[in-house]
Amino acid sequence: MNELAITVIGPDRPGIVADVAEALARVGANLTDSTMTRLRGHFAMTLICVGPAKEQAEDALTPVVADGQLVATVRQVGVETARTPVGEPYLMAVHGADRLGIVAALTRVLAEAGGNVTDLTTRLTGPLYVLLAEVELPPGAADTLSARLIEVAAGLGVEVSLRRAESDLF
Structure with missing residues (x-):
């Protein structure tokens, strides 16, 4: 069965x-x-999606993008093999004044600790920058990682928190 990755972007309506x-x-x-x-x-x-x-x-x-406002891409992808999470689920929240490099610096800290970002959302609301991320961390890594995130966040002028996720989705 075919498995496809599809993206659609353009002005909202x-x-x-x-x-x-x-x-x-x-x-x-x-x-x-x-x-x-x-x-x-x-x-x-x-x-x-799977199927066609x-x-x-x-x-x-084609008809959905015919007016040129939306762009759609379709890519064949391999079927994902059954995967169990390799880490423990955590939520990372960041907030503070917006500045260049917040996402880059904090996700680099996660990656260096073996963490995997599974979902990430950012929002700029006036001068306040907010980042929320779901991450998988290697077992036992949270305390050391949290201290490192706080250190890097302080250098960026933002605050960060890392807490265990309680979700049926993990």
Whole structure:
């Protein structure tokens, strides 16, 4: 069975999700994983679906992008093998004045500790920058990592917290 990664981006408007989902459903694409958001007036969607060939999905999306406002890409991907989380689930929250390099510096600290970012959202609200991330950390790494994150965050002028996630999704 074909597994496809699809992205759709462009100016936000009502009905994009419905248009994309209907177009893909018509060619037998089952949406398995997806994320959709609006970023400063721009719509962004990434999804994984199974079913049709790449060309069928591209053809199905042609009417959705015909006016040139949206851009869609379709890529064949390999079927993910069953994967169990390799770490413990944590939530990282960052807030403070916006400045260049916050995401780069703090995700580098996570990566150097063997942490994996599984979801990340940032938002600029006036002068306040907020970052929320779901991460998987190697067992036993949280205390040392938390201290390092606090150190790096202080150098950036932001505050960071790291706490164990209590979720059925992990």
